[in-house]
Amino acid sequence: MKSPWAEVAKRVRDTVARIPAGQVATYGQIARESGLGRRARMVGRALRSLPDGSEVPWHRVVNARGQISLPDSSEAGQEQRRRLESEGVVFRAGRIDLAEYRWRPSLDELLWGPPDS
DNA sequence: CTGATGACTATAG
DNA sequence: CCTATAGCCATCA
Numbered sequence: 550m551k552s553p554w555a556e557v558a559k560r561v562r563d564t565v566a567r568i569p570a571g572q573v574a575t576y577g578q579i580a581r582e583s584g585l586g587r588r589a590r591m592v593g594r595a596l597r598s599l600p601d602g603s604e605v606p607w608h609r610v611v612n613a614r615g616q617i618s619l620p621d622s623s624e625a626g627q628e629q630r631r632r633l634e635s636e637g638v639v640f641r642a643g644r645i646d647l648a649e650y651r652w653r654p655s656l657d658e659l660l661w662g663p664p665d666s
Numbered sequence: 667c668t669g670a671t672g673a674c675t676a677t678a679g
Numbered sequence: 680c681c682t683a684t685a686g687c688c689a690t691c692a
């Protein structure tokens with residue numbers, strides 16, 4: 550990879566890959582975790598460029614309101630909701646309670662250990 | 667080059 | 680809760 554963008558996309562993928570099943574993170578949260586500051590839009594752009602069949606858990610990324618940012622009418626949007634529900638994430642009035650499901654990096658590592666072990 | 671467009675968000679009213 | 684605004688920045692027409 551040569552473009553700085555490729556590097557950014559990689560960072561985003563790596564961060565998203567750390568979100569535990571059954572939990573979610575917001576675009577802005579991923580941006581900060583990836584060292585992108587407030588560039589939340591870049592996160593969405595990076596996820597959009599994921600190849601089909603990617604192992605990256607893109608479905609665990611939602612917007613700051615706890616909603617899926619893809620159109621309900623879209624195939625991907627329905628796929629995202631389906632995957633989240635199958636992981637135990639509950640939707641109420643089309644929204645996810647972030648206070649309950651939001652991924653908290655430091656706390657998770659404290660409870661479940663480092664990312665790989 | 668210019669302007670519009672987003673898998674976004676924080677803030678203000 | 681809702682609308683409006685302003686940052687943000689790679690892409691695309």
